Amino acid sequence: MDLLRPPRPALESVVVLAADGLTKRYGKVLAVDDLSFRVRPGTLTAFLGPNGAGKTTTLRIFLGLVHATSGAATIDGKPYRELEDPARVGAVLEATGFYPGRSGRNHLRAVAAAADVPVGRIDEVLGVVGLEAAADRRVGGYSLGMRQRLGIATALLGEPEILILDEPANGLDPDGIHWIREFMRDYVRGGRTILVSSHVLAEVAQVADEVVIIDKGRLVAQAPVAELTARASGAVRVRSPQADRLRELLGPETVAESDGVLLVRGRSAAEVGELAAGNGIVLHELVQETATLEEAFLELTRE
Amino acid sequence: MTALVKSELLKLRTTRLVPGLLIAFLGLIVLYVVAVVSQTDVTDLRLSPEAPFGAAAAAVILVLMLGVTVTAGEYRHGTITATFLVSPRRERVLLAKLVAAILLGLAFAVAGVVVNVVVGWLALGVKHAGVSPFEGSVTEILGATLIGCALWSGLGAAIGAVTRNQVTAIVAAVVWFLIAEPLFGTLLHQYGDYLPGAALGAIFEGHEGLSRTGGILASLAWITVIGAIGAVLVIRDDVG
Numbered sequence: 001m002d003l004l005r006p007p008r009p010a011l012e013s014v015v016v017l018a019a020d021g022l023t024k025r026y027g028k029v030l031a032v033d034d035l036s037f038r039v040r041p042g043t044l045t046a047f048l049g050p051n052g053a054g055k056t057t058t059l060r061i062f063l064g065l066v067h068a069t070s071g072a073a074t075i076d077g078k079p080y081r082e083l084e085d086p087a088r089v090g091a092v093l094e095a096t097g098f099y100p101g102r103s104g105r106n107h108l109r110a111v112a113a114a115a116d117v118p119v120g121r122i123d124e125v126l127g128v129v130g131l132e133a134a135a136d137r138r139v140g141g142y143s144l145g146m147r148q149r150l151g152i153a154t155a156l157l158g159e160p161e162i163l164i165l166d167e168p169a170n171g172l173d174p175d176g177i178h179w180i181r182e183f184m185r186d187y188v189r190g191g192r193t194i195l196v197s198s199h200v201l202a203e204v205a206q207v208a209d210e211v212v213i214i215d216k217g218r219l220v221a222q223a224p225v226a227e228l229t230a231r232a233s234g235a236v237r238v239r240s241p242q243a244d245r246l247r248e249l250l251g252p253e254t255v256a257e258s259d260g261v262l263l264v265r266g267r268s269a270a271e272v273g274e275l276a277a278g279n280g281i282v283l284h285e286l287v288q289e290t291a292t293l294e295e296a297f298l299e300l301t302r303e
Numbered sequence: 304m305t306a307l308v309k310s311e312l313l314k315l316r317t318t319r320l321v322p323g324l325l326i327a328f329l330g331l332i333v334l335y336v337v338a339v340v341s342q343t344d345v346t347d348l349r350l351s352p353e354a355p356f357g358a359a360a361a362a363v364i365l366v367l368m369l370g371v372t373v374t375a376g377e378y379r380h381g382t383i384t385a386t387f388l389v390s391p392r393r394e395r396v397l398l399a400k401l402v403a404a405i406l407l408g409l410a411f412a413v414a415g416v417v418v419n420v421v422v423g424w425l426a427l428g429v430k431h432a433g434v435s436p437f438e439g440s441v442t443e444i445l446g447a448t449l450i451g452c453a454l455w456s457g458l459g460a461a462i463g464a465v466t467r468n469q470v471t472a473i474v475a476a477v478v479w480f481l482i483a484e485p486l487f488g489t490l491l492h493q494y495g496d497y498l499p500g501a502a503l504g505a506i507f508e509g510h511e512g513l514s515r516t517g518g519i520l521a522s523l524a525w526i527t528v529i530g531a532i533g534a535v536l537v538i539r540d541d542v543g
Contacts, residue, residue: 064391065384065542081391091388093543097381099318106317107385114310114389154385 016041016162016193017062021071024057024217031057033217034071039195039210044188046208046225047197054217055197056093059166062195063091075162087115087158092151092165100140104131104150107139108157117157125153129183145176152183163187165196169203181207236264236272239285246281261285307390307399308406314382315373315407324369328411329418331362336419340426348427352434353441355423359415359448360507363455364477366408370459371472373404374533378467384543393538401460401530408456412449420445444507447515451506454522458499461526464533467540499525 017039024032032054039045049055060066062073064080072079075089083089098107108122126132129149134142139150148168155163165184169177185207188194198204211228213220221228240246243260250272253265264272269288276283315321335358343354359366374397377383390396427434435441459472466472480500488495495501496512502525504510505518513521 060541060543063388065387067539067541083391086389086391093384097384099314099380099382101319102314102317106313110310110314110317111385111389113313114307114386116306 014040017045017073017075017164017195018077019058019062019071019073022058022061022068022073023070024054024061024066025069030217032061032068035214035217035219036071037212037219037222039193039212041193042188042191043209044184044194044196044204044207045210045212046201046204047195047212047214048201048204049197049199049214049220051199053199053214055199055214056166057217058214059091059164059195059197060093062164063089063093085158087117088160089162089164090155090158090160091163092148092155092168094166094170098139098142098147098150101138103136104139104142104146104153105135107150108135108153111154112157115158121157121159125156128156129153144171145173148172148176148180161192163192163194163196165194167197167199169198169200177203235289236267236269237285237287237289238262238264238272238276238283240276240281240283242281245279246276249275249279249281263289304395304399304402307395308402310386310389311373311399311403312406314377315403318372318376320372320376321369321407324365324372325411325414328359328362328365328415331365332358332415332419333422335361336422336426340423340430340432345430345432348430348432349434351440352427352432352438353444355426356419356441357444357448357507358419358423359412359452360504362415363452363503364480366411366452366455367459367462367476368469368473369407369411370404370456370461371463371469371476373400373407373456373460374463375467375469375472376463379469381543387542394534397464397530397534397537400464401457401526404456404460405453408453409449411456412452415452416445416448419448447507450519451503454506454519454526455503457526458503458522458529461530461533464537465529467537497521 015038019035019037022032022035023030035054035058047055047059057066058073061068062075062080075083080086080089105122105126108125109119112119112122123132126135129152131146131149131153134146139147142150152168168180172180181203184194184196188209196204196208205225208225210222211225212222237257238246239261241260243256243262247254247256247262250262250264250267253267255263257263269286273283273286336355339355340348348354377386386396387393459476462472462476463469466475484498484500488498488501491498493512496505496510499522502513502518502521505513506515506522
């Protein structure tokens with residue numbers, strides 16, 4: 001019977017993007033330092049780290065724009081340059097790569113021509129990003145948000161199965177950030193894969209399945225997002241005229257932030273409130289702080 | 304490859320620099336014809352009727368700039384990133400750019416020849432020189448204009464690939480053609496005829512050192528060598 005069973009897929013076949021010992025050195029600076037991580041198909045993986053952590057360099061190595069000093073970044077087991085059909089990978093890098101005097105439509109036409117994509121696809125992608133009305137205007141007159149949308153439209157021309165986005169929310173207004181988030185959510189729903197970098201955890205936490213965190217070019221953690229946020233749940237901020245007494249009750253994990261204000265770790269706001277009520281302590285303020293990326297770092301690296 | 308060439312031509316058509324260069328190129332041709340015809344005696348014009356028809360040779364620096372734009376222009380605006388994302392095999396992109404540069408140089412030459420013939424004919428008529436622009440020596444120089452412009456543009460593309468900076472490429476070219484090459488030419492004696500400026504010049508007017516065909520072959524060799532250096536650098540270097 002075993003003979004009839006289909007062969008179990010090799011580990012590599014369930015990985016879309018893989019970094020293996022990726023290293024990039026610029027002179028004396030190690031921008032990426034022995035970085036290894038995996039992106040599974042059908043997931044939205046957030047690639048997080050503070051500014052200068054090496055995220056952009058890593059993504060550019062994946063896309064064949066920057067050469068690794070050592071190690072490998074592969075897509076379906078191959079370097080980007082050796083892909084049969086690079087159009088199945090879409091990428092949105094910084095929103096500067098447009099000729100200002102060219103219209104958005106002409107920019108798309110040039111890329112579509114090179115990628116052998118039918119012209120009809122141009123109107124489709126303009127529709128997806130909601131840029132139809134501005135398509136015939138010069139890109140020089142576009143707002144940052146419109147350029148970002150044009151970048152996404154360009155990436156979508158080849159109907160890619162994999163999208164690589166570098167800080168797509170940078171410089172966008174709240175509407176724009178919301179739009180990008182919804183766009184990414186819809187995109188992976190159809191089984192497609194996204195790797196998106198950000199230095200703001202909150203931008204992507206709601207939509208990401210998996211998180212890869214790097215700092216100073218090194219991997220800090222790779223974990224499902226649920227696990228990360230559970231571990232890095234922010235502190236509870238509590239203000240009370242009887243702060244000292246409350247602090248005694250809460251134990252050593254609690255720190256006094258300022259006069260009458262405590263930061264409580266390892267307990268929910270509800271637990272703190274109930275404890276205070278049970279002991280007749282008056283509270284003036286009780287807030288569950290949201291986890292910042294920095295706190296996530298601390299939580300994850302503490303182990 | 305056809306797709307990449309098409310994309311390059313589309314990109315060039317939708318820049319403002321290329322139509323600007325074309326207008327300047329044609330303007331210089333008109334200026335040249337008017338200057339030559341008005342300053343030359345009728346008897347001299349009858350002796351060398353091709354004189355007003357080699358106008359493009361005086362404006363080739365603009366065709367060189369056109370070629371430079373094809374390769375270096377995309378680095379200026381960062382559109383090279385999008386180009387290499389679509390076609391990560393950079394050597395293919397460069398080859399497409401070289402082909403596009405040569406085709407566009409040829410297109411400039413065709414426009415230049417038409418303007419040159421029309422304005423030259425009119426100017427000669429005004430002068431009552433009684434010469435036709437279709438004499439043997441004239442068609443020869445017009446044919447040379449087509450090949451010459453195509454190769455000047457190709458050379459520009461090769462230089463642009465080496466510098467990947469429009470200003471550096473143009474300054475380097477001007478310094479080379481106006482100062483360095485004449486000096487080297489003196490040092491190298493008859494071998495100086497094979498230097499890029501002399502070789503490309505020989506296409507327009509073959510001289511005792513190098514025939515037209517010799518000029519074309521030497522120019523192709525220079526484009527190949529400089530283009531190969533550019534290709535090595537473009538493939539080796541990181542983008543962004």
